[in-house]
Amino acid sequence: MKHSRLFFFCLGAVSVTLLVLYLSFTTVEGQSDDPYPPRPVPDRIILSWSDDPATTQSVTWRTDVSVKEAFAEIAPADPTPDFRSKATKITATTELLVTDNNAAHFHSLTFTGLQPETMYAYRVGSEDEWSEWFHFETAAATEKPFTFLYFGDAQNELKSMWSRCIRQAYSTMPNVDFLLHAGDLINRANRDEEWGEWFYAGGWIYGMKPSIATPGNHEYSRNLLGQRELSQLWRPTFTLPLNGPEGLEETVFYTDYQGTRFISLNTAAIYADKSTILPQVEWLDSILLNNPNRWTIVTHHHPVYSTASGRDNEEVREAFQPVYEKYGVDLVLQGHDHTYGRGYNLQFGASRKDKGPIYVVSVSGPKMYNLNFEEWLERAASNTQLYQIIRVDGERLLYEAYTTTGTLYDAFELRKKNDGSNKFVDMAPEDVPEIISIPERLRPEMTDEEVREYRQRFQEYKARNKGREGLEVEGLREVE
Numbered sequence: 001m002k003h004s005r006l007f008f009f010c011l012g013a014v015s016v017t018l019l020v021l022y023l024s025f026t027t028v029e030g031q032s033d034d035p036y037p038p039r040p041v042p043d044r045i046i047l048s049w050s051d052d053p054a055t056t057q058s059v060t061w062r063t064d065v066s067v068k069e070a071f072a073e074i075a076p077a078d079p080t081p082d083f084r085s086k087a088t089k090i091t092a093t094t095e096l097l098v099t100d101n102n103a104a105h106f107h108s109l110t111f112t113g114l115q116p117e118t119m120y121a122y123r124v125g126s127e128d129e130w131s132e133w134f135h136f137e138t139a140a141a142t143e144k145p146f147t148f149l150y151f152g153d154a155q156n157e158l159k160s161m162w163s164r165c166i167r168q169a170y171s172t173m174p175n176v177d178f179l180l181h182a183g184d185l186i187n188r189a190n191r192d193e194e195w196g197e198w199f200y201a202g203g204w205i206y207g208m209k210p211s212i213a214t215p216g217n218h219e220y221s222r223n224l225l226g227q228r229e230l231s232q233l234w235r236p237t238f239t240l241p242l243n244g245p246e247g248l249e250e251t252v253f254y255t256d257y258q259g260t261r262f263i264s265l266n267t268a269a270i271y272a273d274k275s276t277i278l279p280q281v282e283w284l285d286s287i288l289l290n291n292p293n294r295w296t297i298v299t300h301h302h303p304v305y306s307t308a309s310g311r312d313n314e315e316v317r318e319a320f321q322p323v324y325e326k327y328g329v330d331l332v333l334q335g336h337d338h339t340y341g342r343g344y345n346l347q348f349g350a351s352r353k354d355k356g357p358i359y360v361v362s363v364s365g366p367k368m369y370n371l372n373f374e375e376w377l378e379r380a381a382s383n384t385q386l387y388q389i390i391r392v393d394g395e396r397l398l399y400e401a402y403t404t405t406g407t408l409y410d411a412f413e414l415r416k417k418n419d420g421s422n423k424f425v426d427m428a429p430e431d432v433p434e435i436i437s438i439p440e441r442l443r444p445e446m447t448d449e450e451v452r453e454y455r456q457r458f459q460e461y462k463a464r465n466k467g468r469e470g471l472e473v474e475g476l477r478e479v480e
Ligand SMILES: [Fe+2]
Pocket: 153, 155, 184, 216, 218, 336, 337, 338
């Protein structure tokens, strides 16, 4: 008797929960309040790698829960429409995700046994509803030139204001091989609407060009116990490598692409739980010790050196910098500070620039902070949305930062020597003034004294980098 009462109580509780969920996703007219509702037709289609980019390709997408069994079809791409008859059908893995706005099915699979340097056509869907056919190209099995786009924090106003950045980046370099996102892709970790905006902004680009993504602090939010947890959307959204330390799956990993090792570290996890530092450091050391690639590029969200005033990530610097310097990591691509900065560890003098790493902080979305003008900076910008085009070609690595309006803003080349060190060549355009404006949002909050101090720090920075003309103070409110 007691048990059956408990059973009916549980049944009632489940029914009420389901009703509340149903009502919260629909209005009385049956119309959804959700701006990005899942439907039977696939959306949020995104390529990534979980294995070798020369022979595999992973794809992830979303539908509503009516799609119980999902598939992809793939064939070598062909200019005739007849390629479709040669397509192979593969069944996806499907998982349910209930977000603040909806319940959805996320599907993923990995195409395996692909030929290197080959263009494939694929589509995803179910018996009733399919996506369009997309093209992608597998990587070469050996070292070959390639290009990728790097984006700092997108984070805010993704549909309205980040869209112009990713679209300008793609327009500047449509032959890019992949995209790299350095964390804070969205602002509130578990808001499905923001993920919907991130996909709206990038649209079909994600279906053609694979993404490497590392989480930022905004991909974390506090659970009911007050602990910081990775967004419940992160792992369903991406299919990333599982070659990192236990417990940090799909956030700490590496991918070897045509002679370059790309490493994602999870600095947001460090600030959620300090015990994640040591496993990451040990893992990093092990994969750098056994690294057959000519180049090594690391991405993580919190910067080793900060660009924004009042910020410093000592834990990140103490944990990872010694390992980077021990193995001569070439480039570290970061975000978090909503400003732009490029430089190196000054402690060992300019020769460190040739031994690596060069550190970059960038921002691609519209949220802006003030610069700190710290000594490590060699090129900086505030109040500017940027994207980066990075080309690796044999013994040369060309780095270019563009403003979101398509102007080349910063550039350098690393030339790899036989001993593994680099020759650093500064190629920043001298005729493009450094943009040091105070973001409109911050101006009313600053006192005259703070503005004066900001100007003073800029003048000192300008004096340190005196070789370069064209430094200008823009947008600084006049004070006595
Ligand atoms: Fe951020």
